[in-house]
Amino acid sequence: MSxxxxxxxxxxxxxxxxxxxxxxxxxxxxxxxxxxxxAELIQIAPLGDPYYFTINDSHVAIRKEIANEVTVVLENQN
Structure with missing residues (x-):
């Protein structure tokens, strides 16, 4: 399920x-x-935006509106 x-x-x-x-x-x-x-979700900011991820060995902060443009499958379900 995506x-x-x-x-x-x-x-x-x-x-x-x-x-x-x-x-x-x-x-x-x-x-x-x-x-x-x-992508691994590390933390969510106190007000719910941005999200902090580890992607490709980089730590990145991504706003919720941008994270809504990325489709994923949980690692244990692929």
Whole structure:
């Protein structure tokens, strides 16, 4: 079952399966936010935005509106 990146829980790892490249900043794509890479949610900011992920050995902060443009599958379900 696919989810949005913004829907995974802290500590979960998910495989990126699709990215809306028209809405994702180029910098995130360069940092590895691409299909085939694993993303792990580390923390959510106190007000719920942004989300802190480890993607492709990089720590990145992604706003919720951008995380909604990334489709993932939980690691144990692929």
């Amino acid at each position: 989810l949005l990146l913004s829907e995974i829980k802290i500590g979960e790892k998910a495989l990126i399966v699709a990215v809306n490249t028209e809405k994702i900043p180029l910098k995130l794509l360069e940092m590895g936010c691409l299909p085939g890479n694993l």
